[in-house]
Amino acid sequence: MTLAQLRAFLAAYELGSFTAAAKKLETSQASVSELISRLEHELEHSLFIRGGRQLIPTTAAVELQVHALQSVTSFDNGVEALKAMSSLEGGVCTFGVLRYGAHYDLADLVQRFHRRYPKVKVHLVGLNSVTVAESVASGEIEAGLIVLPVAEAGLQVRPLFRDEVFYVSATRNPSRGPITIEELAESKLVLYDAFAGWRDPTRRQILERARLKGLKIEPAIEVEHVDTALGLVAAGAADTFVPQAIVSGPGFPRNIHAVPFAEPLYDTIALVQREGAYLSPATRKMAQMAARTLLSKVAPGQDIRRATVK
Structure with missing residues (x-):
């Protein structure tokens, strides 16, 4: 069976x-006529009743038409995708990035x-x-870049690297060493990503640790943006926790001290797309650029899987 036979069949089916x-x-x-005859011979079914001015599709033809159309359309879409991949002369790219992506050089x-x-x-x-x-x-x-874990099913997840999360404060003396979950539960906290709340991946990890110890984490202040939270921390109003990318960034307030968690805490950065979904050439290229940008900035110990994004 060939594409030429299927195209001939579909054209005859459509036009009669x-x-x-x-x-x-x-x-x-x-x-x-020859292409369709060969197809009928291979299928061992007649596809048209010949005679008169109009071809009449048989029951076998009606059954085949849907599958033949899917096969030809799928092939044509693949060809167009390859053409677009080489030129990217159009199309639309839809992509999601971390809210604080600028701290990962994604600005x-x-x-x-x-x-x-x-x-x-x-x-x-x-x-x-x-x-x-x-x-x-x-x-x-x-597709998009996210921090794990997330609860969404049906996603294809490609972990890229992990970034350690630090407790940051303008008032806690760093000489006291790493912070425990017990001390965190007693701290006055300002947490960002207020809309996501405890669904936020970093918060979820903190919450799970607290639950295992029978503790509660209750922020005194919740704001939407991390920079707002850091401003409050710098003013001594409360403390928070942020990933290494923010701590080491040029805009991190100088009077804030960062200490690790006693049990090290990490954000895992991953690239996600729908399970089994086809990425458009434009979005695939954007995902490649984003992943390479991230991986070019991380230390070897942070890299989880330095694989080419396909």
Whole structure:
């Protein structure tokens, strides 16, 4: 069975004659007739009742048509995808990044992408990892970078690296050493990502540790943005916890001290897409650029899987 046979069959099925099918396929009527005869011989089923001016599809033809159309369409889509991949002369890229992606050098990701592929439309969202995961799972966006763990099922997850999380404070003396979950439960905290709340992946890890000890973590203040939280920490109003990327960033307040957790805590950064979903060439390229940007900045010990994003 060949694609040429399936195309001839579909054209004849749609148009009702070998002559019309031949005209559509820009070939001869005899060629279309021969292709369909070979297909019938291979299938051991007649596909059309010949005679008169109109071809009449048999029951076998009706059954085959749906599957033949899927096969031909799938192949054509693959060819178009390969063409678009090499040129990226159009299309739309939908991608999600961490809310504080700028701390991972992702601030200029769109600018770099648009400079290379100016004809591609870009829809980039920067949200909490929970919301990014939900948007990918629902098909609202094609792929994104998130912090694990997330509860969304149906996602294909590719861990990239892990980033240690630190307790930060302007008032706690760092000479006291790492912070325990018991001390954290007694601390006055300002937590960011208020909308996501305890669904936030980093918070979920903290909450689970506290539950195992029979403790509660209750923030005194909740805000949406990490920079707002750090401003309050710098003012001595409360303490919080942030990943290494923020601690080592140029904008981190100088009067804030960072200490690790007694039981080290890590954010795992991952690339996600819907399970079994096909990524458009534009979004695939954006995912590759984002992953390479992240992996180029991390220390060897942080890297979980330095694999090429496919």
